[in-house]
Amino acid sequence: MKFSYTILYVKDVAQSVAFYERAFGLKQRFIHETGQYGEMETGGTSLAFASNELARSNLPQGFQENYLSNLPAGIEVGFVAADVTAAFSQAVEAGAMAIINPKMKPWGQTVAYVRDLDGILIELCSPM
Numbered sequence: 541m542k543f544s545y546t547i548l549y550v551k552d553v554a555q556s557v558a559f560y561e562r563a564f565g566l567k568q569r570f571i572h573e574t575g576q577y578g579e580m581e582t583g584g585t586s587l588a589f590a591s592n593e594l595a596r597s598n599l600p601q602g603f604q605e606n607y608l609s610n611l612p613a614g615i616e617v618g619f620v621a622a623d624v625t626a627a628f629s630q631a632v633e634a635g636a637m638a639i640i641n642p643k644m645k646p647w648g649q650t651v652a653y654v655r656d657l658d659g660i661l662i663e664l665c666s667p668m
Contacts (some may be wrong), residue, residue, distance in 0.1 A: 545579070545586035546617065549595040549606060550658045555580045556589045559657050563634035564619055564627070587617070608637060612661035616653075620667050624650040627664045636662065 550556040553571060557578045560566045566587065571578035576594040580587045590598075592605055606613060621627035624642045632638050636654035639661070643649050650666040 543585055543648055545588050546588050547588040548590050548617070548658070549592050549603065550660075551592055553589045558656060559635060560587070563636050563654075563656070564630040564662075565630070567663040605645065606658040606660050608655060608657070610659060612655060613657055616661040616663045618655040618665060621664055623667070624652050624664050624666050628652040628654065630660070646654050 543641070548556070551631055553575055557571060557580065559569050560580055561568060566580040566582060569579040569581050569586065576591045578589050595605075599648050604613060618645040621628070628642050631654045632656055637659075639653040639655055640651070642650050642664075647668075649668055652664045654664065656662055
């Protein structure tokens, strides 16, 4: 078994792709012509976005949609950055909601948290 991708359910796939390019410096791999699915270049795995509409069609019994007005879901997406403070500032300037400013953890790692346009929790951290 190999971990291949993570899909985030969002209101607007194109808007999320553009935001992740601005906020985190990722590059778009593609957006499907329907606008319901897109992927980012992230290295060995893919970060993908699917519209809430597509999620509803795949999950007819429902799912918890992501909203900034709700508490974040019990999951986070993590990005490793050489300069967490600069990454945090870039994300906030691009429209991310600041949650926890960069902070040194007891084990020596710098960690910060933001939420994206849909309220998904993003960890920005230094390498371990």
